[in-house]
Each structure stands twice: as structure tokens, then as C-alpha cells.
Amino acid sequence: MTMQDILQKAKAAAKKAAALTTKQKNDILLQMADALTCSAENILRANEQDLQNAQGVLPTVMLDRLRLDEKRINAMADGIRQVAALPDPVGVVLEQNCLKNGLTVQKIRVPLGVIGIIYESRPNVTSDAAALCFKSGNVCILRGGKDAYHSSKAIVDILRGVLQKAGVDENFISLPADTSRQSATQLMTAVGYVDALIPRGGKGLIQSCVENAKVPCIQTGTGICHIYVDKQADFQKALTIIHNAKTSRPSVCNAAEVCLVHQDIAQAFLPLLQEKLTNVELRLDPIAHSIIGGKQASETDFDTEFLDYILAVKVVQNAQDAIAHIGEHSTGHSDCIITEHEQTANTFVAFVDSAAVYVNASTRFTDGGEFGKGCEIGISTQKLHARGPMGLEELTSYKYIVRGNGQIR
């Protein structure tokens, strides 16, 4: 099937997807979850092929993103089950008013329609995105990267098999075989076919979408996340949180990339930080370098999403200075302050304009699952439509239904 065929079939399927009942959708989702675990071997075989192709091509942290095992497949299936268990957002009456002139105005939640997703090498995105789009009454076109193609194809084949068996349109979920740049561009410019485009991936992909998309698009994911250690920080909390935010999974967007340290505690704190992060390369600004020595930060290090065991470290004058630095260098994903001082914390959360602003907790929590959304289709770093982790509700729109008895204006 060409992309044009896929787009046409998706558009035609959208009306049918919007009309599915909650029970129909949940039954099918549970069948999808079971089918994934039952066919785990097929998925692992396909994944092995992807891993072999990627060997020596992708860096180690990227291979980690690509690799599936039974545990991760079970997690994918559990993710789908969690989506099935969540309330159906479609049809919910968001507002209802009776106007003075007797008109009743209802605002009700409806699916977006056709959602295009462009992503890279994480095959679990395939099942997460498909489940969330399906539950929210949407049709999805999953334009995955070539690195994970075989894994994604195995997953989508299983999901479409379930749709077919259930007697509904299998075009609710599609995966174009063409993983070229051209197919991505086709999806970005499919005005009239795609109601929302969600890119998930690195800076290059996101920028390409921002540059080229002519359909409504949500900028997601790039995370240059900061942790600011205030002069009134609890050092133990600070060390534990930074260690977790940097090293628990460095390849993901909610991992910390930059640590800012208040000048009054830098002398005491930085040696402890160095000691805690033995497997992390610290890239130090001149003041931090004068205190603990080591590798000096280059100019670009405070604007880089390392996605690796690297942390840029800078000494700042105070919380205002930290807020200003974050305002200039953050991608608006997740930023954190470690402090025991309530007022400083309040100032920080008021003036840091990011999707998630933390006080004394790891930035790694910015995640649909952690935020109670079941799973997520991406983390928006723009302000229009949705911000932060996007779950079911963020995949819907609404319409107004106005009922009258001959009213005119």
C-alpha cells in the first residue's frame, strides 16, 4: 500500500472508529494484550533481526531503546490492559449550559480523527500509541523508524489480526512499509487526512516536523532537563534524585542533562556529587571546574540532550540565576529544584515555564504511566493543545451541540 492508500483508508475508517462502543473497544484491547504475550516469540524474532541490523550502526544507548525481551513485551501488554481499564474519554459531556434564549449548548468530547505518529527506534511506542489511539476512538498511522521496522511490523500485524477477528476495520491501525524520509514528509503534509501529527524522537525529527508539517502538529519529547540544587537543599535528597534522574535510564527524554548548583554550597556539594556519580562524565563550568577539577564543559554542553552518562554542571549565583538559565536553555520538558525552603520552591515553580516543574523529586516521573494516564503517546513540550505526558484525553477534541426551537439571532 502506498502512503496515499493508507491515508484514504485511514480517513474512511475514522468515522467507524468514532462510533465504536466502549465495550467493543475494551474487549478488543484485552484481546490485543493477550495476543501480544501469546505471540511474544514472533516479536522477539523480528526484534532480533532489527538488533542485528543495528549492531555497529546504533550507539549502545540506542540499542537499549530498540531491544525487546519478554519482560518488555509483557510490559507492553500490561500497558494495553491499563488503557482498557481507563475510562473512555469519548462522548463525555464537558459542559452543558442553557442560554437565556432557551438554547441548550453541550460541549462533548470527540476523537481527533486520524493521528499520524512519526517515531524512531522504540518498538514499545508502536503498541502504546496504537492502544491509546484506539481507545480514544482515533485511527492511527504509525510511521516508525527503519531501525525498529521488523519489531513494529510484528506488533502491528498482531494488533490488526485482532481487529480483523473482531470484525472491525483493520485500518484503524496501520504501519507504512515505506520508512523513507519521503513517507514521513507525506504524512506531515497530508492536509485534509491527518488531524494531528505527533512526532516522537530526537531533536532532528522534531525539527523536521516543525519545519515541514502542514497538518496540526504537536512538538514532543526533546528533554534538556535541569536539576537545581539550592543553598537550602538536603544534600542526601539532592544526590539520590540526581543519581536517579541521570542514571536510571539515560536514553529517555525525562533524564536530567544539567545540574545547577548554588554558589554557597558548591564547595561542599560538588565533591559529593562527583563521588555519587562515578559512572557519569561531568562537564564542568569554570567555577565547578575550579572546585573539583575534571572535564570542562564546552559552549554547547548546556544546550545538548546527551541521552548518555554525561551531566553538564554549572554553579549559579542564586535561584533567580537558576531560573534565568533554565528559561534560556530548557526545552520546557521537566525541570527540578532541590530545596527545603518553601518560598524558594514556590518562586521556582511559578517562574519556570516547563511542562513539569518539580520540587524534591526525580524528573524521571514525567511519564503518562506515572501521572496516572495508563500509558502515554508522547510528552508535549509545546503549549498548544497539550503539555507534558499525553494520554487518552489529550487525544481528543470536542464539539458543541446546540439544540433550539427556532431561535434566531
Add this chain to the structure above:
Amino acid sequence: MTMQDILQKAKAAAKKAAALTTKQKNDILLQMADALTCSAENILRANEQDLQNAQGVLPTVMLDRLRLDEKRINAMADGIRQVAALPDPVGVVLEQNCLKNGLTVQKIRVPLGVIGIIYESRPNVTSDAAALCFKSGNVCILRGGKDAYHSSKAIVDILRGVLQKAGVDENFISLPADTSRQSATQLMTAVGYVDALIPRGGKGLIQSCVENAKVPCIQTGTGICHIYVDKQADFQKALTIIHNAKTSRPSVCNAAEVCLVHQDIAQAFLPLLQEKLTNVELRLDPIAHSIIGGKQASETDFDTEFLDYILAVKVVQNAQDAIAHIGEHSTGHSDCIITEHEQTANTFVAFVDSAAVYVNASTRFTDGGEFGKGCEIGISTQKLHARGPMGLEELTSYKYIVRGNGQIR
């Protein structure tokens, strides 16, 4: 000031705008309203200049959009007072959860930031947009059309005067002097400066934004609105509603452009329609033409926003056929069914996928003021972010504030 200067000043002003208190904003808005009525003469003088320049250049209905009088200026001032009276959306806690791990997650409403508005020849857009952006804590850049430049400039000068007198940043509201296509393009591509772009105007402007915008953009306004007269319609209601929707203000986007008539009643209804709409040119499909004669519709008439005393008329087989026609030809703005049959009405509102779907009422009600939003900054015809009339809440985003005590993942 160049557009680049304006963008930089706007971005710097955004943080200050977000920090204004509700009282500060309301006091300033009331002063703005008073200042507009007090300086009505200045505005009318500037408007006269615009009207003279437009004489013989713009068609009559466009001159109507451009023309101001004391009544319209008072309406603008009242619009601002209504905005002042509305609740402040900023800072509202939308959700609050305590997670099992002890984290508290708050979702709070925040301003979008810098809003770019590109519009054409309606000077009242200037004051509406400025008031709504200001109340919602946003900074606005009002790129008005050259036809209304003097009127808009007079209005913005008054508003900025009030800001200056109040001791706050006058760059909360700006109007570029450059009304060239290039300045519009600069605004559309100001990535990193503009958080949301809202075009208000005709098809050409909207398409240009969809094609060229690299900043998040909301498609607004083009309205090919349909009224379907069902076989179980009350003819009197149908005639009154169509007359109102077509002729009360034909130059606006919520005016009806197409009338679909059930075949079973066409013979009886069409002569009455013709009689009622004496000042409207009917463009008839072959069946309607065979019944009442007159001007035949061309191929494009069912895809044209006439914005004039013209109505395309088509006879359809049944409600399904009407829904299908609307699905194919509507711009997703406002569509209406006239019927006394509840089930047919329910099917229509369920399957017509437009921002506002009406039963037995004029499409002219699709309006922020009518919907209780005070006034409006535009009517979204896309599904992402906002749909239908956009008021204060639609000019905001949200952020998550997560407070912990050392939690890690």
C-alpha cells in the same frame, strides 16, 4: 520597530504579563474600555481614512466589516468590560492528585505566552483580541491588514496609552506598522518567539498560514455552513432560521452558505424559500432548479464561502445523504438540521463532525459572546487545542507542578 524588535520585546514582556494579578488586569481593562469610548472621535477619524482608501477597492460587504460607528465602538468597549468581568483563567488548579508514592501532582492553568494574530479588515478584532490576550496573561502581536491599519493603530495607541499610564509594559500589545505579506510570514515563522498563531480572515489567509506557519497555529474561521431541512421540519422554523442565518450578516463566517432540502418536501418547501429570501440569489442544483427555476449552481458553488447574499440549494435523498454531503463539503464550522424528529436530530449531531452542530437554531449563534465567553478571538475549525469559539480558556495552556520529598523512580 522592525518585526524582530517587536518579537523580542513581546517575548521579554510575556513573563511580566503572566505575573499580573487579576485585579491589575481588570482595572486596566476597565480603563481601556473607558479610553476607547472617550477617544471614539480619534478612532472614527482614522476609520474614515481607511474607508476612503478602501472605496472602490473593497466590495460592499467588506466595507461593512471595516466600517466603525459610535455604536460599534461602544460595542468594542462593552466587549472589553465583559472580558474584565469574566473569571481569570490563569492559576486555576485543573487537577490535583496525590500519587501512591507520596508525590502531589497539580495541573494548573498558565498563559500561552506570545500570541500572534493575523487578521484582515475588521478593526473590532483589534480590541477583542487585545482584551482577551491581556486578561489571559498573554502578550499579543496584532498583525492587522492594511485596509484597517489606521483604525487598528488608533485603537492600539489608546490601549498602549492605558498600559503605559498604569505603569506596566506597553509591549503587552503591539501592532506592527509593516502590513506587508513579508511581516505576516515573519510572524508565522518566528519559532521560539510565538507560542500560538491565530489567523482570522478569509480562505487565502488561512491557507497561507497552514502552508507557511512553523509556529503552532490554529486554523480558524472559514465557514461553509449548511442548513439541512429534513422531511419532518417545521417549515416556519426552517424559513425563519434560514433567513436569519443567511441575511442577518452575510459577511461573517457563521452565516449559512448552503441549504440542503429533503426530496420529499422539496416541492412544497422550495417555493416558500424563494418567497422568503427575496434579496438572496439562490444557486440551484438540477432538482431544485426543476422545481422553482432560476439560476443554476455551478460546480464550485457548494464549496464556496460566498459571504454575500447568495445561497446554494441542493435537494438530498434523506438525512444520511445530507450528512454525507456535509462531511464532504463543510469546513467544519457550523452545520444545522431543521427537524421535529428527535432520532433524526440525534443521528445528525452524532455524525456531523463540525465545531458546532445545531438542531432548529440559526448557525449565527456560533460566537464567543453568544456562547458565554464574553467575546472571542476566533472560531477554530481544526480539532487540535480548541474547537469553535475561542475565549479566555482557549488562550491558555497548563503546567504540572510536582512536589515530593526525595522520591525517585
